[in-house]
Amino acid sequence: MANRLPDWNPPMQANDSSQDVVSSLPDWSKRERLLLASYAMFAESSAGRRYVEPLHPYRSPFQRDRDRILHCWAFRRLSGKMQVFTGDMGDYHRTRLTHTHEVATIARTIGRTLALNEDLIEALALVHDIGHPPFGHSGEDVLSECLRDQGGFSHNQFALTLVEELETRYTSYPGLNLSREILSGQDFRITHQGQAPLFEVQVVDLADSIAYNAHDADDALKLGLLQFEQLHSLELVQRALQWGKSDLRGTTQAALRQMLVHHLIDVQVADLLEAARPLLKSLGSIDCRQAQQQGVQLEMSAEMTQQRNQFSRFMFDNVYRHPQLVTVRKRAGQKVSQMFERLSQQPEYLPTRFLDRAQRVGVPRAVGEYIGGMTDRFCDAQFRRLIELGEPSAQDWQ
Ligand code: MG
Numbered sequence: 001m002a003n004r005l006p007d008w009n010p011p012m013q014a015n016d017s018s019q020d021v022v023s024s025l026p027d028w029s030k031r032e033r034l035l036l037a038s039y040a041m042f043a044e045s046s047a048g049r050r051y052v053e054p055l056h057p058y059r060s061p062f063q064r065d066r067d068r069i070l071h072c073w074a075f076r077r078l079s080g081k082m083q084v085f086t087g088d089m090g091d092y093h094r095t096r097l098t099h100t101h102e103v104a105t106i107a108r109t110i111g112r113t114l115a116l117n118e119d120l121i122e123a124l125a126l127v128h129d130i131g132h133p134p135f136g137h138s139g140e141d142v143l144s145e146c147l148r149d150q151g152g153f154s155h156n157q158f159a160l161t162l163v164e165e166l167e168t169r170y171t172s173y174p175g176l177n178l179s180r181e182i183l184s185g186q187d188f189r190i191t192h193q194g195q196a197p198l199f200e201v202q203v204v205d206l207a208d209s210i211a212y213n214a215h216d217a218d219d220a221l222k223l224g225l226l227q228f229e230q231l232h233s234l235e236l237v238q239r240a241l242q243w244g245k246s247d248l249r250g251t252t253q254a255a256l257r258q259m260l261v262h263h264l265i266d267v268q269v270a271d272l273l274e275a276a277r278p279l280l281k282s283l284g285s286i287d288c289r290q291a292q293q294q295g296v297q298l299e300m301s302a303e304m305t306q307q308r309n310q311f312s313r314f315m316f317d318n319v320y321r322h323p324q325l326v327t328v329r330k331r332a333g334q335k336v337s338q339m340f341e342r343l344s345q346q347p348e349y350l351p352t353r354f355l356d357r358a359q360r361v362g363v364p365r366a367v368g369e370y371i372g373g374m375t376d377r378f379c380d381a382q383f384r385r386l387i388e389l390g391e392p393s394a395q396d397w398q
């Protein structure tokens with residue numbers, strides 16, 4: 001994996017703090033020097049991009065990364081991808097897009113409090129779920145099974161394929177040409193190897209789990225898959241309700257649900273900050289690379305970790321395995337596997353771009369990538385076209 005990302009342009013050398021150097025720095029760099037802690041990832045120390053580009057006059061490299069992700073096709077398709085609950089179950093609950101924005105908001109709050117690089121955090125949050133195939137984890141499991149002889153399919157790996165190869169924004173090179181810190185953060189999610197990830201990466205992963213814990217409970221209550229009383233015995237829920245110090249008598253179910261979500265997020269973020277601040281203070285003035293080498297990990301308190309585990313187990317047993325969801329998932333999985341089979345047997349049905357891609361990565365992988373990029377609705381439409389109507393071609397999703 002270490003050799004996977006060669007030929008980076010060298011980092012900027014701007015660590016001299018003499019007055020002349022500081023006054024010649026771009027505004028974003030001065031701002032970072034003013035606001036960020038020593039252990040943050042400074043944009044001026046970035047390992048750069050695979051294809052060398054001049055610096056932008058007023059946006060930092062990480063601001064540009066965030067913007068590139070926000071403007072890419074795969075990001076917009078997140079609005080049509082389910083998080084846990086499908087579109088035909090209503091329009092209240094989260095999609096991948098709203099989940100992504102909620103993660104970015106929580107992560108930026110944590111990052112700003114800890115004086116980390118918010119621009120990098122935002123970019124990492126916006127890209128973190130970009131590789132999810134249609135129909136959530138059932139879509140991913142089925143694709144992975146279809147591609148088991150080719151190394152499977154993982155949304156984290158596919159996110160890298162999208163931003164490095166399949167997105168086309170520039171004429172001279174493929175992909176979005178993102179900074180190495182974004183790609184290596186995504187790489188770590190796949191390999192879990194090497195030194196500790198940057199604090200900015202850790203914060204996004206923690207914010208992701210804080211967000212989905214709270215929001216999946218909210219959505220499940222709203223959809224009637226869960227009753228409020230079922231949650232009462234959970235320590236994390238009790239702690240969240242105490243946190244609000246609210247009088248619950250006479251509160252409507254909707255207000256109670258909303259309050260629970262706010263407090264679930266607040267209580268977890270507060271716990272993380274309470275644990276992280278003294279830890280980071282104890283590091284002294286080390287930089288981000290030294291923190292990575294030392295393997296410093298941001299964690300919540302032992303008590304909160306245990307309470308979160310209990311909550312997750314409850315959600316797994318009562319929501320993610322709810323019969324209503326199991327039925328939906330099964331149907332979605334069958335669609336994905338039938339499409340995969342048809343297109344693998346008759347790759348000439350693939351859109352031209354993926355037929356070309358098959359020359360490089362083989363037919364099964366190209367079919368997996370084509371299906372992996374679809375939204376739920378687009379997948380339904382192609383299923384109708386290819387399987388139900390027997391049309392001899394599929395449409396491109398770009
Ligand atoms: Mg996520």
